[in-house]
Amino acid sequence: MKENSIYLLCALGGAIVGAAVAMLTAPQSGRELRGKIRSVVDETMAEMWHHHAHHCNCEHPATTTAAEQK
Numbered sequence: 001m002k003e004n005s006i007y008l009l010c011a012l013g014g015a016i017v018g019a020a021v022a023m024l025t026a027p028q029s030g031r032e033l034r035g036k037i038r039s040v041v042d043e044t045m046a047e048m049w050h051h052h053a054h055h056c057n058c059e060h061p062a063t064t065t066a067a068e069q070k
Contacts, residue, residue, distance in 0.1 A: 016044075 023036060 019040060023033060028036075
């Protein structure tokens with residue numbers, strides 16, 4: 001299991017670096033680039049949270065109120 005986690009983290013890291021290089025070398029305006037980066041980060045965070053919640057049976061923090069978190 002631990003070995004699989006290491007491979008997954010390496011693959012994820014490589015994908016992030018590759019995406020960053022592709023975005024930074026593509027000809028586009030700063031506003032367009034920031035928008036694309038924001039959407040990629042949002043999608044990645046949502047996907048990571050989905051996988052995390054699936055494995056630990058947690059709720060997303062945005063779906064719980066402050067009173068429920070205490």
